[in-house]
Amino acid sequence: MKVLNFCRITCNTVLVVYLSMSLALAGNPPVQNTGNNAKENATQTQTVAPPLRAFIVNNDLNNNGKVIQCAIDPTSETFSNCSDTGATKLNSPGSIALNADGTQAFVVNYLNNTLIQCAVNPGSGEFSHCSDTSATKLNGASGMTLNLLGTRIFVANTWSHNVIECAIDPASGEFSNCDDAGVTGLKAPCDLTLNPTETRIFIADLNDNKVVQCSVEPTSGKLSNCGDTGATGLDAPSSIALNPDGTRAFIVNGTLHGKVIQCAVDQASGMFSNCSDTGANKLDVPTSMTLNAAGTRAFIADNKADNVIGCKVNPSTGAFSNCQDTGATKIHVPWYIRIQS
Template sequence: MMTRTRPAVCPGSDGAPLPSGRPSASPPPRPRGGGAVRINEEFPVACHSRLSPCRPEAVPSRRRTDGRRRLPCPLTASAASAPVRAAAPPVYAYTADINAGSGSVIDTATNAFTATVPVGNAPQSVTLSPDGTRVYTANYLDDTVSVIDTATNTVTDTVSVGRSPASVKVSPDNSRLYAVNYIGDSVSVIDTATNTVTATVPVGNAPQSVAVSPDGTRAYTADSDANQVSVIDTATNTVTGTVSVGRSPASVVVSPDSSTVYAANSYGDSLSVIDTATHTVTGTIPTGNLPRSVTLSRDGPAPTPPTSSTTRCR
């Protein structure tokens, strides 16, 4: 008895062999009046590419004139060619080089320096737009913000802001840029489409940092000389509240769900935890000496290890 087997490699897949196994003892009947055409008119094809799932239902076969069957016809190019996964785009790091008055561009794949972009005097802070098309630097001694096109690594615009901008952040929807002015005790709100200042919001003394909530409804500033965090309503560009924290807050960050703000108190050697619903400090965490910056992991808290009492699904 002649045993019919499936092809060793799934047509249109990435070359992975199909599972081995004996064919069914009773092959399915030949379709009549339509239905899927079968390889050698008996065995259907079901193939899966790790790049892109495909299920060609039919691969026609040919008969030789002498009655013997040929191998199945190859799939057409449209069916056999699985889409090729595009290479990951390069990832670049950008630095604000204070004494050089420039920004540096670094290819993180090779750790190679690729470009220098001249900006304003004493760039104090740098931030990237959510869509990755623009980089902004806060030029502390120029009272300006430089706008850098990441495709060309050139400055396309310079925006005048308040006195001594120390930090910049872009809103999640990419529409606004917030620059905190350390000597100006204010926040400049910039329309990123026109690169113009649309509002100036007074805050506490010597703001050093700004953060925008992921939902885009609030901005928070670390007012270092006032020992407070100011809360800005981004719809009205007004301060709706202030929260007393530790001594000399230098940095703020907002949790992914916008429910909590963390302020690093540089001279207080602590981290203040703020409930954004009530604008109150719910905890103070001791840190090392002179904390200057704070950030959060993207994946949230570490998962709790399973215990012996954990219920298992079956």
């Protein structure tokens, strides 16, 4: 069952529409400065890696929305010390993307079609110096994905049924040369992700119940040779993630009591096969998911239940188990989740 514009509707509206339509990380080990004598050995210093963090986009129209950060326990993957990142210039934020070292965040504003960039303090998760990136041609922008160098971003335009790509100045975070990436035939693209080699992009098309794949031209960012991946079991797909080696895709069905579907990915052709339910449970209206760096744990934002569910992932089969509430607090109408890894 399709849920029109699901990927950018508030929780209450989603339920009305749905019912009316019948519906990795343990961190690097401490680095010790080993001296050459007993005194130096006795006064060894330690450098502690920043904690693993989750960033959750609250799409709360009553207060313009927030981005919440939570520390993740690397042994249990429970969340703690959740707080507002302090992100400013928000207006119904829809998604977030982080650069490779987690020092820069990009947040798209759905209502006024702007894209904000903020500096991130890796130690505290706090945002600062938020400013408009000057991104253009946004129209109901939703999911985003960055290349590893942080020099190009792809944005799913839900209302315009297309994908926009922009060049990024990594130093300033400013965008330039934003343009239609060239994919056609989309009905409501909601989320997208690049494969590890950045030669292929996968787009969750919510209103067409498909995942579309395209080849990526590395210099221009243009998309070509687009086609259906053949994924099955989809119902209003609102989010997509790949495991670390790009051989398995996980797709969130953004419906009431939605499921998470996993599919094997042929890296040569981009085609999906052997799709099945992961077995994720405790879900009400899931909207977005992300994996830890090892691909052994999934975190799923639940828009209706105002929580984040964590599940163990079997890397060999893609099956989920031991799904539990992470204990995240300050969550209200969560729409998108990403991990600083």
